[in-house]
Amino acid sequence: MDESYQDYINRVARLTLPTACSMQLQTIQHSPKFVEGKPVSFPGYSAITPPMEEDNLNQDFYRQVETIQQQLSQQLETDLFIPLPASSFHFTLADLIWDESYRQAIAANAEFDRVLQQEVAASFQQYQESLSDKKPLTWQLWGVMARPRAIMACLVPKDRESYESVIQLRRYLYQNSGLVGLGIEQQYDITAHITLGYFDKIPPSLNRDRLCIVLSQINDRLLESELPVFTVKEAQLRKFDNMVDYHRQPEWATVKFGV
Template identity: 60%
Template sequence: MNETYQEYINRVAQLTLPGTCSSQLQTIQTSPKFIDGKVVPFPGYSVITPPNKDDADNQKFYSQIQLIQQSIIQQLEPGFVIPLTPESFHFTIADLVWDHSYQQAVQENPQFETQLREQINQSFQQYQTTTNDRNPIQWQLLGITIRPRAIVACLAPKDQASYQTILDLRRCIYQNAGLIALGIEQQYDFTAHITLGYFGPINASLNRSEVCVIISQISDRLLEGEPTLITVKRGELRKFDDMLNYHRQPDWAAISF
């Protein structure tokens, strides 16, 4: 599941095309992370960049993401997409454990969370001992992508070094024997993105063709003018209670690039 730089670019570029959007809209589902438009518990852990509210270095980027989100919501049927709060926007570096898997793990092993935090710290230390690269890590907004239960802003690395840095850190995480013993594993291909919202109830009368046109037009506009870039300066272990609230303690693992 670890693609080369060019393989990643080719795959992600396909995700923003109108034809892909059209086919993905045929199989969308209501997200269980929200009920009646309100967020519900969905606990777990991820390695992410600091959320928008804690990321002073990327305010211009997140302001642009918010404008895109507003444009989408305004043009689509009310309630079709449940928007995330702009304060919670973030770049996920590595998903770790969530929902039922998380709940089962902490029930079976009272030390699970402590061990998880220790092993992520080990992964970060391993990464730092194996790389001397200190080039800026930048990813640019490529377009809007439809996922089975969400709508996201898709990101592409500005250069090969930016991609390789994230890939190397993910390898240090997912190939950590201590994390594997805790049941942590890579479950799908990495697609860098910012989640904009999750799908609410899907009406039988939903005009999918119209939705696709709206999404494609917004994606096309993103390719005009200067690239919209996020600079990844820090990765943090964060616990989430739901899809809006990501928090951490000061002594939890973090890594600066």
């Protein structure tokens, strides 16, 4: 389902253009994942990189992302933007299950969590054994983009191998019959990103043109400098309770790159 390397580069490059920004901002809306600026229950599982607070390898990268987030917070209208705590920043490699689908799954199957953890471990192990080139994957910060309920920093792979490795990991997960039997399926192509924050209250008088200018200026400054590099050295199964807290047990599955 995921697109080719070149198609991905072309699509993400377009997402940060002013014309795309202007269109995206026409449909923004309040995120139900937050109420009065506080995260609400939104449980599930994903395969992600370690969150910033545990990722010593990418601290310089995350500091630059945090600077962008602060610029947005300072320039956007009050109550429009809910910035996420930088400690929770991460790169989602594969969404698995979330919110109502997860609630229904655990209500119907008391063994759901255990089986999911077991099947993800099997997929990770098969993928790890398939790796011939075990170097870390490198992605770059390309720019910021608006989505219907959030503002994100989007990433592009630094080389074809870094993209194909992530796509292959996703295939091992989404084509695992055990996970499919749990109701887990791929629902959309990957758009690699770090979520900076969510939209809160959208005032009727919101100046979307000005917001687009703010995002475009950030993107212009990024392209005038050396693009920050994000190194993917590990993928982990994580459970989340909301869009801030991502946790795991020591025995849960991981994939190591560069080992």
